[in-house]
Amino acid sequence: RKRDPMRNKLKLLAEDEADLKILSASLQDAIGRVGEMKYDAKGRAFTLRLSRYVREQDTPARILTGLRIDSVLGIKARGIDQSDPSALAVLLSIEFAKGAVAPSGALTLIFAGGGEINLDVECIDMRLADVSDLRPTDKKPLHPVEIE
DSSP states (O other): OOOOTTTTOOEEEEOSHHHHHHHHHHHTTEEEEEEEEEEETTTTEEEEEEEEEOOSSSSOEEEEEEEEEESEEEEEEESOOTTOTTOEEEEEEEEEEEOSSTTOEEEEEEEGGGOEEEEEESSOOEEEEEOSOOEEOSOOOSSOOOOO
16 A cells, blocks of 8 residues: 555644644744745745654654745844854744734744744744655654643
8 A cells, every 4th residue: 555645744824823832832843954044025935944853743753844934024033143054943932922903913933042033924824834754863852842
């Protein structure tokens, strides 16, 4: 029997704060290269390619995943050295602060070591999709997933 390549692949859509909590928890401890974080001002989109730790199974594994954040009006990075595109950044969480006029606000991607990417957004509009096969890993995150 042929294996379904889409089986066990995560696809998530976040359009509100409840969705964002699930998406953020799914990306906790995801690793990405600084050079693979792109902001398209004309297309108003921020994209990341990440190696996501797969928490939805018992066997330790990672999978390549893409994250696209749409409706982005502006971006500011703090504490992330952008001079080395091959530098790694570990994503810890994504938070949302409501703006003065709903549904606008600010998304903050929080990275290990104190780095942050702040996105001014019209609304929460995010898509996550796994894009590779699982690959086993012997490195497990040292802390449990956090969902409030």
